[in-house]
Structures are given as C-alpha cells and as structure tokens.
Amino acid sequence: MPTTEYRIRRGPALQLLAAVACFGVVTAASLTKSTMQATIKTVPFKGWKNNLQIVNGAAELIITLDVGPRIISYSLNGGPNMFKEFEEQIGKSGESTWMIRGGHRLWHAPEDAKRTYALDNSPIKYQQLGAGSVRLIQPIESITGIQKEIDITLDSATSHVVLVHRLRNTTKTAVELAPWALSVLAPGGTAIIPLPEKIAHPGSLAPGEKPDLRGFVPNQSLILWPFTDLGDARFRWGTRYITLRQDASAKKPTKLGVSLKTGWVAYIREGYLFVKGIAYTEGRHYPDDGSNFETFTNSEMLEVESLGPLDRIAPGTAVEHREQWWLLKGIPNDTSEAAIDANIRPRVEAIMKR
Numbered sequence: 001m002p003t004t005e006y007r008i009r010r011g012p013a014l015q016l017l018a019a020v021a022c023f024g025v026v027t028a029a030s031l032t033k034s035t036m037q038a039t040i041k042t043v044p045f046k047g048w049k050n051n052l053q054i055v056n057g058a059a060e061l062i063i064t065l066d067v068g069p070r071i072i073s074y075s076l077n078g079g080p081n082m083f084k085e086f087e088e089q090i091g092k093s094g095e096s097t098w099m100i101r102g103g104h105r106l107w108h109a110p111e112d113a114k115r116t117y118a119l120d121n122s123p124i125k126y127q128q129l130g131a132g133s134v135r136l137i138q139p140i141e142s143i144t145g146i147q148k149e150i151d152i153t154l155d156s157a158t159s160h161v162v163l164v165h166r167l168r169n170t171t172k173t174a175v176e177l178a179p180w181a182l183s184v185l186a187p188g189g190t191a192i193i194p195l196p197e198k199i200a201h202p203g204s205l206a207p208g209e210k211p212d213l214r215g216f217v218p219n220q221s222l223i224l225w226p227f228t229d230l231g232d233a234r235f236r237w238g239t240r241y242i243t244l245r246q247d248a249s250a251k252k253p254t255k256l257g258v259s260l261k262t263g264w265v266a267y268i269r270e271g272y273l274f275v276k277g278i279a280y281t282e283g284r285h286y287p288d289d290g291s292n293f294e295t296f297t298n299s300e301m302l303e304v305e306s307l308g309p310l311d312r313i314a315p316g317t318a319v320e321h322r323e324q325w326w327l328l329k330g331i332p333n334d335t336s337e338a339a340i341d342a343n344i345r346p347r348v349e350a351i352m353k354r
Contacts, residue, residue, distance in 0.1 A: 038132025038154045045072065047091015050123070054132055054152070059159035059327060061152065064103075067093045068124045069136035069150045072103035074274075076159060076327050082267070082274045084184045084301040095121045100184065102301070106148050106165045107180040109287040109307055115144050132156060145171035149318075159327040160351070168318040178287045179308040179321035183276065184301050185246075189269030190335045191295050191302055192344065193242040194262040196220050223257030223289045234297065238337050244295055245335075246302040253298040257291030264348055265293060265304055273331045275348055276304055277324030284309035326351055 038056040042065075045051040050065040051072075062073035072090070073081040084102040092099075098117040107116050118141040127135045129151065138148040151164040165179050185191075196219045202211035224230075232254050236243045244256065260278055267274045278293055286292045287310050294305040308321035328351075332343050 037156050040128060040132065040134060045091075046085075048093075052126065052134060054134065054154045056132065056154055056156055056158075058157060059154065059161075061154055061161065063126075063134070063136065063152065064124075065126060066123050067099075067101070067121050068105075069138050069148055070101060070103045070105050070120070071150075071152065072101070074104070074161070074325065074327065076272070076329055079272060079327070079329060080186070080270070082185060082269065082272060082327065084186045086300075093121050093123070095119075102184045104163075104181070104183045106150055106167075107182060108144075108146060108167055108177040109180040109310075110178070111288075118143055118146075120148075129153075140170050144175075145169065146175070146177070159325070161325040163323045163325070165321040165323070166318050167313070169313040169315055172315050174312045174314050176310060176312050177319075178310045179319055180287075180305060181307075181321060181323055182303050182305045183274075184303050185267050185274065186269060187246050187248055187301055189246055189267050189302065190333075191244040191246075191297075191304060192266040192268065192335065192340060193244070193256075193258060193260070193293070193295070194264065194345070195238075195240055195242065196261060198239065219261075221259045221290055223259075223291050223294075225255045225257075227252065228254050228256060236335075240337055241340055243335050244297060244302065246297050248299050250297070250299050253296060255294065255296040257288050257294045259286070259290045260293035264352060265295075266344060266348060267302065267304055268331055268333060268335060268344070271329060271331055271333060273328040273344065273347075274304075275324075275326040275328065275351070276306065277326075277352060278306040279322065281309060286310065 038054055040052055040054050043051050043053045045062050048064055048066045052063040054061040058077055060075050061071055064070050064072050074083055075081045086100055086102050089099045089101045098119055125137045129135055133153040136150045140147045147168040147170055149166040153162045165181050167179050169175050199212050199215040202213055202215045205211055234245045234247050261280045264275055264277050280292050287307055292307050296303045306323055313319055328347055
C-alpha cells in the first residue's frame with residue numbers, strides 16, 4: 001500500500017492513470033479472471049433509467065446517474081451484490097430529505113447534522129476516462145459549496161477496483177474537512193478488522209529473551225461512540241482480529257473507530273469476501289479522535305468506512321482519498337482467528353502485494 005492517500009491539489013484534476021500506476025494492476029490467480037476488457041454502457045437499474053454498468057466478464061459495477069454520486073452494486077460475475085439495497089428507496093429521486101439507498105457513497109467528516117447530510121438526490125454528470133474508467137461529478141452542494149467527485153477504474157481482467165474520492169472547495173473561504181468513503185454492505189455477514197502485531201512487554205520477558213523497546217509504545221487505538229457497548233455480542237475481541245457481526249435481530253446500532261495501520265479490512269458473507277484497501281499516513285490528524293477506519297452496523301446493514309486526514313482546504317483546491325476493492329469467492333464463512341489466518345489473510349496479502 002502507498003504511504004499517502006491524501007493530497008491537496010490546485011488546478012485540473014489528477015489523471016486517473018496516475019492513481020492506477022500508484023496501486024498497480026492485480027492479475028493474481030487468486031482473483032476471478034476474464035480475458036475480456038472492461039466496457040462501459042448505460043443501462044436501466046430497478047427504476048433508475050440512467051446508470052453506468054462497468055463490466056469485464058469477471059466483475060460488475062452499477063453506478064447511478066439519476067442520483068449520487070453512488071455505486072449501487074458491486075458483484076462477481078453470477079454472484080450477489082455485496083452492497084445493501086434499500087428497496088423502498090431504489091429507483092427514486094428528488095426527495096427533500098437525505099436517503100441512504102445503500103451502495104457506496106462519499107461524505108465529508110467530521111459528521112454534522114447539516115453539512116454531512118447534504119442532499120444527493122439529483123442527477124450527476126460523468127466523464128469517461130478510459131476503458132473501465134469513469135469520473136462521477138456531483139453538482140456543487142448548495143449549503144456547503146463542496147463538489148464531490150469519484151474516479152472509478154475496474155481492472156481489465158479481475159475484480160480489482162481503484163477509487164479516487166475528491167472533495168473540491170468552490171467557496172471563497174477555507175474549509176476544514178476530511179473525505180469519508182462509506183460502503184453499505186448487505187446483511188448477514190461479518191466485518192474483519194486486522195490488528196497490529198503483538199509485542200511483549202520489555203519488563204516481563206523470560207530469561208534470555210531480548211527486549212523489544214517498541215513494547216513500551218502504544219501501536220493501536222480504538223475510538224468509541226456514546227452508544228458503543230463493549231459487551232455487545234456482535235463484537236469478538238481477538239488476539240489478531242476484531243470481528244463485528246451484522247445481526248438482523250439487533251435492537252440497537254453500534255459503531256467502532258480504529259487507527260488502522262494494517263492496510264485492509266474485509267467483510268465475509270455467504271462465501272464471498274469484500275476487501276477494502278485503506279492507507280494510513282503517520283503524523284497526520286484524522287477525524288473522530290484519530291479514525292481512518294470506522295464501522296457501523298444496525299439491524300439492516302453493516303458499513304465499512306475509510307477516512308482521510310483533516311485539513312483546511314483553501315478556496316479552489318481539492319482533497320483526494322483513495323481506496324482499493326477486491327471480491328473473492330469460495331471463502332469458508334468461519335471467522336475464528338485460526339480460520340481467518342488459514343483462509344482469508346493469505347489471499348488478502350497476496351493481492352495486496354501486487
């Protein structure tokens with residue numbers, strides 16, 4: 001993973017090819033492959049007439065143009081949509097209140113009842129950047145003066161997706177914010193959050209063991225919300241992983257933030273694994289007491305969310321925030337630590353190296 005996922009930019013937007021070069025192209029045998037090239041066309045989707053379908057024979061993205069910016073579906077060929085769809089909101093537009101709808105969206109942090117929930121219920125524009133690459137462009141938000149863009153590139157042969165999220169300040173004054181990319185996942189799965197390596201306390205070693213002075217310094221943090229209950233049975237607090245299970249019978253939501261330095265999180269559901277690659281930049285100030293990753297769940301869905309650092313964005317400039325996605329299939333649903341180590345982590349680390 002690159003060490004930087006955030007930059008302040010002036011002038012024309014950075015070409016998406018640079019983002020692709022930064023992340024690389026994944027063609028590992030562990031991913032579903034196709035000999036087809038990625039293609040883009042406009043298709044109807046569940047009541048919306050104008051949607052982009054990006055497909056390469058291995059994976060498919062459906063992107064709404066009637067509202068957004070929003071990726072409403074991400075799936076392997078013949079597989080289920082990994083994203084939640086709120087059926088009562090799909091295919092509609094023009095509402096006077098904010099709609100979650102499902103899928104993947106872009107917000108700005110910290111969360112604010114007015115600014116964060118600026119409406120995204122109207123049509124957006126797009127530009128095709130190349131084979132399998134598009135840029136989504138939302139109208140300028142009337143209450144904030146921020147314009148949202150998302151550049152999306154689907155690999156020519158696998159499920160690998162590179163996303164560049166962009167927030168542009170069109171006002172005449174500086175604005176403090178952080179980009180916030182949220183994926184709303186279908187119910188019935190479990191989020192997997194890898195933890196940093198364990199280091200023994202230097203003062204409690206067996207005779208002959210060499211002390212590692214890093215054991216005196218914290219290397220991980222958890223951020224909790226007022227409604228987070230550490231006794232919630234949906235959490236499992238492990239040695240190498242934290243897992244959070246989506247439960248349709250749960251009566252209350254829960255949320256957790258992490259300073260995630262391991263580079264990835266995952267969500268497993270019915271044998272399919274959604275992997276999100278997330279960078280962390282040392283020395284930068286992240287929102288919500290240091291969160292570059294957050295997860296939220298209730299009875300309907302589970303979100304995996306990445307955040308960029310907070311900064312003051314000057315007029316006429318923009319911030320960018322990158323993610324990578326992959327979909328894998330045929331993964332056992334066992335989320336014990338031993339099973340994650342055996343079935344999930346090796347495959348994730350293999351694709352992350354490419």
